[in-house]
Amino acid sequence: MPNMKKNSRNKAPLWLTVSIVLGLFPGSAPGQQLPGTITGAVVDKTGSVIVGADVMLSQENHMTPRETVSNSGGEFSFSNVAPGGFHLSVSAEGFAPQESSGTLKPGETATLPQIILEIAKLTTDIQVAETRTELAEEQVRLEEQQRLLGLVPNYEVSYQPFVPLSVKEKFELAWKTNIDPASFGIVGLVAGVEQWKNYYSGYGQGAQGYAKRYGGAYGAFFGATMISEAVFPSLFKQDPRYFVKGKGSIGYRAAYAIANSVICKGDNGHWQPKISEVLGGLASSGISDLYLPAKDRNGAVDTFEDVGFAVGGRALANLFQEFFSRKLTPKGHH
Numbered sequence: 001m002p003n004m005k006k007n008s009r010n011k012a013p014l015w016l017t018v019s020i021v022l023g024l025f026p027g028s029a030p031g032q033q034l035p036g037t038i039t040g041a042v043v044d045k046t047g048s049v050i051v052g053a054d055v056m057l058s059q060e061n062h063m064t065p066r067e068t069v070s071n072s073g074g075e076f077s078f079s080n081v082a083p084g085g086f087h088l089s090v091s092a093e094g095f096a097p098q099e100s101s102g103t104l105k106p107g108e109t110a111t112l113p114q115i116i117l118e119i120a121k122l123t124t125d126i127q128v129a130e131t132r133t134e135l136a137e138e139q140v141r142l143e144e145q146q147r148l149l150g151l152v153p154n155y156e157v158s159y160q161p162f163v164p165l166s167v168k169e170k171f172e173l174a175w176k177t178n179i180d181p182a183s184f185g186i187v188g189l190v191a192g193v194e195q196w197k198n199y200y201s202g203y204g205q206g207a208q209g210y211a212k213r214y215g216g217a218y219g220a221f222f223g224a225t226m227i228s229e230a231v232f233p234s235l236f237k238q239d240p241r242y243f244v245k246g247k248g249s250i251g252y253r254a255a256y257a258i259a260n261s262v263i264c265k266g267d268n269g270h271w272q273p274k275i276s277e278v279l280g281g282l283a284s285s286g287i288s289d290l291y292l293p294a295k296d297r298n299g300a301v302d303t304f305e306d307v308g309f310a311v312g313g314r315a316l317a318n319l320f321q322e323f324f325s326r327k328l329t330p331k332g333h334h
Contacts, residue, residue, distance in 0.1 A: 033106040039077045040100075040112035042070045042090055048270070049074025050117060052245065052256070053092035060085060069248050072255070083108075088115075093161045094269050096120045119269070135163040143241075144176055148328050153180045156229060157321050158241045164267040165241075167234040174230035174240075178222050187218045202293025220284070228280030236276045237267040242321050257318035261311050277314070281307040 042053040055076045058065040062082065070076045070092075083106040091097040095117035104110055139160050146154040155173045165173075177183060191214040194200060203212040229240040243265065245256050266272040285306040 033083045035080045035082055036104045036106065036108040036110065037077065037079045038081050038086065038088075038104060038110050038112065039075065040088075040115055041074045042076065042092070042115045042117060043074055044095070045116055045118055050092050050095070051271075052248070053090055053095075053117070056089040057081070058087045058089070069252070071252070088112075090115050090117065092117055094120060132163055133166075136165050136169055139163055140165070140169050140172060143173065146329050147182075148325065150330055152182050152186075153177055154325060154329055156241050157325060158243050159246070159326060162239070162243055162265055162269060164269070165239060170233050170240060171226075171230040174225050177229070178225050183221070184218070187221055188214060190217045200293055224280070224284035227284045228277050232276035232280040232283075238272060238274070238276045239265040239267065240276070241265075242318055244322055244326060246322075246326065253322050254319060257322040258315045260318050261315035278307060278311070281310045285310075 038057065040055075042050045042055070044050055049070070049072075051070060051072055051074060053070040053074070053076075054067065055070065056065050056067045057078050059082060061084065066078060068076050068078065081104055083104050085103050086101065088100040089097060090100065096119070098115055098117050100112065100115060102110065102112070139158060142160070143155045143158060146157065148154050153176070155177050191210060194213045194217070195205070195210050198205070200213065200216070203209045203216070232238075233240040242257075242260055245253050247253075248256075260274075262274050262278075263271050264274045264277070
């Protein structure tokens with residue numbers, strides 16, 4: 001009997017035996033390997049972080065690769081990664097893709113060396129120049145077909161990878177926006193509301209008052225478009241377009257859209273403070289005052305307030321472009 005009791009005490013409970021066999025009891029199944037984490041950062045050869053780089057993780061024993069994008073600090077992370085060999089493929093617009101491989105130990109948090117992407121190069125400088133020119137011309141051609149609901153021009157947004165525009169192409173997009181029939185119609189509606197509400201009463205009423213309001217509104221629209229989307233972007237070598245990200249989490253895309261109200265792509269492909277639009281807003285706001293009756297003109301303080309409102313309005317417009325405009329624009333993003 002004593003031996004029977006001893007054996008009974010040493011015998012594992014039934015639930016523990018089942019858990020071990022099925023691998024459900026943590027730390028008990030022999031050979032069980034804990035998952036780990038892989039982290040890293042993507043930069044260019046100058047050390048500047050690359051935001052929105054596509055990072056793909058693949059492993060031999062896993063059929064479906066995992067994918068993420070680098071955040072605002074250029075960093076990326078994969079959690080719950082099975083131990084063993086892995087392979088990373090990293091790519092970003094305008095850069096040559098980069099490959100990286102390694103082995104993850106059980107339960108390890110592996111921080112990889114910085115992944116450095118180099119600017120994509122063609123065989124010769126002549127080929128690069130010709131290809132960029134052709135791509136830019138094709139983008140402009142597509143953008144000139146973009147109309148929200150098939151009616152309202154939506155030229156200053158791109159659904160294609162970044163290619164720098166020439167000065168001529170920047171002026172072409174701004175000019176076509178100004179002379180589009182829909183632009184004349186929108187200005188007419190604005191002048192009609194101003195007439196109805198008797199804004200800028202110095203213009204008076206009747207047909208003459210409406211004509212003055214229309215002329216003032218169109219002059220302000222024309223000046224703002226040319227200065228902010230052509231003249232200053234050409235002077236500061238910046239791109240006036242919004243480039244739709246179209247992928248990533250909702251939060252990431254929203255942050256990208258809002259940030260683009262104060263930053264933009266330079267002609268060199270790098271992100272820069274949006275000097276052209278801020279200074280363009282100040283200049284166009286000041287010039288638009290010249291179209292108003294003397295008693296209705298704004299002072300310097302109001303001019304700066306107008307720019308602040310314009311930046312906020314640009315953030316909202318970018319959010320619209322990021323999440324809705326593609327669905328409402330039947331052409332231009334194929």
